[in-house]
Amino acid sequence: MLSPWIRHRLVTEPEVAAAVLARHSPAACAKFVQEVCWRTYWIGWLEQHPGAWARYREGLDRLLERLDRDAALAERYRAAVEGRTGIACFDAWAAALVETGYLHNHARMWTASIWIFTLGLPWELGADWFLRHLADGDPASNTLSWRWVGGLQTRGKHYLARAANIAEYTGGRFDPRGELVEQAAPLPADAPFVREALLAPARPLQQVRSGLLVTLDDLHPESACASPSSRSSPSEAWASCAVLDASEVASPLPAGAVAAGFRAAALEDAALRQSALTQDAVARVDAASVVDWARARSLRQVVVSHGRVGTTRALLGSIGPALDAHGIALVQWQRRWDAVAWPHAARGFFAFRDHIGALVGEGEAMNRSA
Ligand SMILES: Cc1cc2nc3c(=O)[nH]c(=O)nc-3n(C[C@H](O)[C@H](O)[C@H](O)COP(=O)(O)OP(=O)(O)OC[C@H]3O[C@@H](n4cnc5c(N)ncnc54)[C@H](O)[C@@H]3O)c2cc1C
Known part of the structure; x- marks a missing residue:
């Protein structure tokens, strides 16, 4: 639950990495450091594909207008965000999101997947709902994670929430067998984004007020x-x-x-x-x-x-x-962390992962363990 603090850099990524590396071996903390670097990766990717944010915002604006005209969609949307779908796990996570401003990563994946594939709601409306309520709400992590769940970010690979998986990882608290759409195609691919050059860091002028x-x-x-x-x-x-x-x-x-x-x-x-x-x-x-x-x-x-x-x-x-x-x-x-990491984030996470060891001042073993 560090994410709101890391997202706003009340605590910085190098601080977090150094703190765990001071207490654990690189192999023992590689997985955690990798999680922290997912944030860096998403930010670096969005910095180089800003069209993904612009297209999301355009889509959201169109959908918010549509909610004014389409009463059936508006009612399904309201039922979801108010936790009244009748799917107990989804309704509980909807309430938790609003009440606490936090959901565990696995619950975010399940909630987003049910939103898209079971409730058939547009992903942009769900991403906006998360972004407004999460204390760690972040344009990069949120938009790109929703795209990933829908199968837009990694072409053809989507995340389908499964009732058995939910029953297992909630310790039996929920068992939505028969309630979820567990077979569905990914969302139709959208046009690729143009890769743009990273903004060069600027140096402040010296001796000016x-x-x-x-x-x-x-x-x-x-x-x-x-x-x-x-x-x-x-x-x-x-x-x-x-x-x-x-x-x-x-x-x-x-x-x-x-x-x-x-x-x-x-x-x-x-x-x-x-x-x-x-x-x-x-x-x-x-x-x-x-x-x-x-x-x-x-x-x-x-x-x-x-x-x-x-x-x-x-x-x-x-x-x-x-x-x-x-x-x-x-x-x-620009922070050194960003300047070093972002250029490696133009493609997939696995290519980015090979640079984590260097980023945190550890050797390649860190990349392999991760
Ligand atoms: C649909 C969806 C939407 C999301 N929206 C956001 C968002 O708006 N803001 C946000 O910060 N994260 C978002 N995430 C990523 C992730 O769920 C959260 O960062 C994580 O759950 C935060 O909880 P934690 O601090 O307990 O993480 P831990 O598991 O303890 O991980 C440690 C730190 O690593 C980082 N981290 C871990 N997993 C991820 C990840 N998948 N992506 C990016 N960073 C990660 C966070 O800084 C986190 O604090 C989203 C994930 C999904 C599936």
């Missing part, structure tokens, strides 16, 4: 890129710091209370930590007020961690030109 902008994709300002005036003490390093509230942008529909609460508290926590570091108040801004903040502090440059495809990329896409219009540069820095 700079502000640090912290986003929900990276709430670890303690290990943020060094300030351009880092020769000074931490309190003088940044002329000003701000956290960007972007919590409501991932979907046109409202976020779940648990997920929204987690994100608000996480932003607040990052602001308090950054404030303690610089001994200065940290501003709370949204996309509309960033420019006012930067101008009021006479900034010449705003430094922000790489805007990942999804919510943050979209926001920075509008903030960048707005700052530029006032002669303020928006510079996106």
Whole structure:
């Protein structure tokens, strides 16, 4: 249940890997490190295929409009998200998702599979429902995992939830025999996405009045890129710091209370930590007020961690030109972990896996054990 913290980088991937490697042999913790690297892999893949996010969002917008016109679909959708399908396991996971903001990976796979293949609902609506309620809701892991369950991500390979598997792994709590569609073709393949070059990491300009902008994709300002005036003490390093509230942008529909609460508290926590570091108040801004903040502090440059495809990329896409219009540069820095890992994530996970040992500073044995 570390995922909400890792997703928002309250804890970073190298920290998690180093912590387990400090206590266990590489062979013993290889599987866990591999799980952590699935996140890195999905992000790296989406960074190179941003069309997958754009197509998902277009499909979602069309489906939300259709819900207004298609009463039968709207009722089946409502029954699913309100946990009223009559399939006890699905209804329990639907309730748990909303109440706790978390589902175990296996339950996510079962829920998504039943959504697509038994309930026959469009996957984009299910992905949106997850993204709004999961405290770890993440454009890359969520969208691409839903595509994977449907058989779109790995062509022709889909995940079919089986009643016997559910009965076994829930210790008999559920036994949906006869209730699930266990034979179904994968969703029809969609057009391949164009692979795009990764955005090159930029270097902040030196010796210019700079502000640090912290986003929900990276709430670890303690290990943020060094300030351009880092020769000074931490309190003088940044002329000003701000956290960007972007919590409501991932979907046109409202976020779940648990997920929204987690994100608000996480932003607040990052602001308090950054404030303690610089001994200065940290501003709370949204996309509309960033420019006012930067101008009021006479900034010449705003430094922000790489805007990942999804919510943050979209926001920075509008903030960048707005700052530029006032002669303020928006510079996106990148963590070493991302810069090293993402280029290997253009294809399948197994090709990516061969680089995990190098990524975490271990040898090839780590890749083989994984
Ligand atoms: C349909 C579906 C939707 C999903 N949506 C999301 C999402 O929005 N956000 C999200 O963070 N994860 C998502 N996942 C991936 C995975 O289910 C969660 O990361 C995991 O369940 C988190 O629980 P944990 O921290 O207990 O994981 P653990 O099993 O303890 O794993 C440790 C860490 O490894 C990472 N991790 C493990 N499995 C995966 C995986 N398959 N993909 C990516 N990272 C992984 C997480 O950071 C996790 O905290 C989704 C999976 C499916 C099948």
